[in-house]
Amino acid sequence: MTMHLDDLRVRHLGECHYDSPFSEMLAAKRTSPHYVAEGDRVLLEDTVSMLTEHDLPPAELPSFEAAGPRRKIYFDPARVTAGVVTCGGLCPGLNDVIRGIVQELTVHYGVKRILGFRNGLRGLTAENCHDAEDLTPDRVREIHNSGGTILGSSRGGQDPDEMVDSLVLRGVNALFVIGGDGGMRAATNLAAAIRRRGLEIAVIGVPKTIDNDLPYTDQSFGFQSAFAQAANFIASVATEAAASPDGIGIVKLMGRHSGFIACYASLARNAADVVLIPEVPFALEGPDGLLARVERHVREKGFVVIVVAEGAGQDLLEERGLLADATDPSGNAKLGDIGALLRETITAHLTEADLSPTVRYIDPSYAVRSVTANAYDSVYCLRLAHAAVHAAMAGRTETAVVRWRRRFVHVPMPLIISHRNEVDPDGDLWMSVLEATGYLAPTRGSHGRSDVKTVPHDYRGICQLSHDRDGGVGEPRDVELPGAGPVRSFR
Numbered sequence: 030m031t032m033h034l035d036d037l038r039v040r041h042l043g044e045c046h047y048d049s050p051f052s053e054m055l056a057a058k059r060t061s062p063h064y065v066a067e068g069d070r071v072l073l074e075d076t077v078s079m080l081t082e083h084d085l086p087p088a089e090l091p092s093f094e095a096a097g098p099r100r101k102i103y104f105d106p107a108r109v110t111a112g113v114v115t116c117g118g119l120c121p122g123l124n125d126v127i128r129g130i131v132q133e134l135t136v137h138y139g140v141k142r143i144l145g146f147r148n149g150l151r152g153l154t155a156e157n158c159h160d161a162e163d164l165t166p167d168r169v170r171e172i173h174n175s176g177g178t179i180l181g182s183s184r185g186g187q188d189p190d191e192m193v194d195s196l197v198l199r200g201v202n203a204l205f206v207i208g209g210d211g212g213m214r215a216a217t218n219l220a221a222a223i224r225r226r227g228l229e230i231a232v233i234g235v236p237k238t239i240d241n242d243l244p245y246t247d248q249s250f251g252f253q254s255a256f257a258q259a260a261n262f263i264a265s266v267a268t269e270a271a272a273s274p275d276g277i278g279i280v281k282l283m284g285r286h287s288g289f290i291a292c293y294a295s296l297a298r299n300a301a302d303v304v305l306i307p308e309v310p311f312a313l314e315g316p317d318g319l320l321a322r323v324e325r326h327v328r329e330k331g332f333v334v335i336v337v338a339e340g341a342g343q344d345l346l347e348e349r350g351l352l353a354d355a356t357d358p359s360g361n362a363k364l365g366d367i368g369a370l371l372r373e374t375i376t377a378h379l380t381e382a383d384l385s386p387t388v389r390y391i392d393p394s395y396a397v398r399s400v401t402a403n404a405y406d407s408v409y410c411l412r413l414a415h416a417a418v419h420a421a422m423a424g425r426t427e428t429a430v431v432r433w434r435r436r437f438v439h440v441p442m443p444l445i446i447s448h449r450n451e452v453d454p455d456g457d458l459w460m461s462v463l464e465a466t467g468y469l470a471p472t473r474g475s476h477g478r479s480d481v482k483t484v485p486h487d488y489r490g491i492c493q494l495s496h497d498r499d500g501g502v503g504e505p506r507d508v509e510l511p512g513a514g515p516v517r518s519f520r
């Protein structure tokens with residue numbers, strides 16, 4: 030099946046009748062390489078071959094609605110009560126997004142009442158919805174100077190109808206959900222419940238993920254700040270390993286299903302000899318296995334630095350009965366500890382090989398995602414926040430705002446949760462990692478295993494686009510889903 034233009038259209042609550050505070054300014058604006066007029070669209074794909082293959086006139090090519098202010102808006106700002114909620118794991122820049130939303134709503138649109146729901150979607154239950162705090166420009170002025178979220182966050186499910194009741198009770202007609210795949214799923218269900226009840230409440234998503242694994246976004250906000258922090262831990266471990274006889278430096282980084290942090294942090298520091306990610310299985314034993322490779326590094330260079338994403342090598346843990354088969358309250362798989370397995374097996378192997386390994390192991394865990402956003406991410410978050418507010422005021426709903434191929438666009442929420450971005454073992458990011466680590470293996474970098482799998486076991490979605498450079502997408506490929514019919518791809 031082919032993705033059609035209609036699949037990429039976002040939902041509107043209705044006609045826009047009110048003059049936007051931006052209308053005069055927009056009337057005088059001319060389109061330029063940096064300004065997309067509100068009626069224009071942003072192409073989904075950006076290579077000549079992809080576009081040629083569609084064999085369609087330009088206006089019918091798959092494309093997204095451009096984000097940004099409209100001349101006419103749906104809501105009368107004087108009658109808007111906005112709600113903001115942050116859910117799921119933390120990520121640098123959450124406070125920046127909250128701040129940007131509040132500032133844009135109040136300063137430019139003149140919205141008087143903004144409620145910050147506390148502790149994630151839990152804040153939208155009947156019990157907790159009265160605890161929401163009033164968000165004012167004064168309240169948010171300095172919050173971007175701290176990591177985390179002033180609103181708090183949580184995991185664990187809530188009933189969509191109960192959340193709708195809370196919104197109605199609190200008079201909210203525009204809700205901003207800043208969350209990951211789970212949060213976007215919850216927001217999609219919430220929007221569906223709102224639609225079923227015929228209510229006029231806009232639900233706008235600002236996708237966040239520290240793992241950078243949400244699709245249709247160039248790179249998720251906060252990701253740069255997080256991998257910069259992760260790179261510092263790689264530097265520390267490399268220093269320690271280099272100063273120890275037969276030094277083994279291991280850094281375990283976040284990345285449940287996707288190894289983007291491990292790849293980018295490794296490239297940023299360029300000190301890793303081995304990078305292990307969930308997308309590329311590896312063997313421990315054998316001449317091409319990890320243990321032999323580690324031993325070679327130690328004998329030749331005196332030490333080795335290994336960067337491992339927490340989701341890597343889960344099959345090895347499973348074989349050893351070291352997987353808990355448990356999930357967190359949101360249904361996310363709880364992982365086995367690949368860092369501990371590496372530390373133990375490498376120590377045992379090198380000791381057996383008459384070496385005297387000194388292991389320096391760091392698991393920075395939350396220290397990576399709790400940092401304050403850097404300057405780049407702060408700008409990015411602010412611009413996403415502006416786009417989110419414009420989308421809501423223009424009556425868009427069930428819509429996420431993202432940056433796609435350097436432009437801000439509206440993406441239907443179901444697409445954001447349709448699949449997960451992964452490092453493509455055939456893509457140029459992984460190639461750069463292999464080049465940086467000096468390891469150009471014959472089997473696509475699989476460290477001794479030829480059965481490279483690129484589709485995770487719990488893969489959900491309507492299509493998969495393999496991940497390519499800098500968070501973009503590369504080759505689409507069809508994926509059969511359990512219980513679902515043939516899935517869609519863009520071809």
Ligand SMILES: Nc1ncnc2c1ncn2[C@@H]1O[C@H](COP(=O)(O)OP(=O)(O)O)[C@@H](O)[C@H]1O
Nearest residue numbers: 117118184185186208209210211212214215359
């Ligand atoms: N499949 C789902 N359907 C409805 N709500 C979900 C779903 N998955 C997660 N959620 C809810 O979204 C919130 C955030 O999800 P979670 O997976 O914890 O984090 P993230 O948004 O970072 O992915 C949680 O409150 C969770 O209950």
Ligand SMILES: O=P(O)(O)OC[C@H]1O[C@](O)(COP(=O)(O)O)[C@@H](O)[C@@H]1O
Nearest residue numbers: 117118209237238239240283284285
């Ligand atoms: O301990 P928690 O809060 O469950 O979070 C840990 C997990 O969340 C993640 O950061 C993913 O969350 P996001 O992609 O939603 O940011 C994983 O990398 C990590 O395993």
Ligand SMILES: [Mg+2]
Nearest residue numbers: 117209210211
């Ligand atoms: Mg998630």
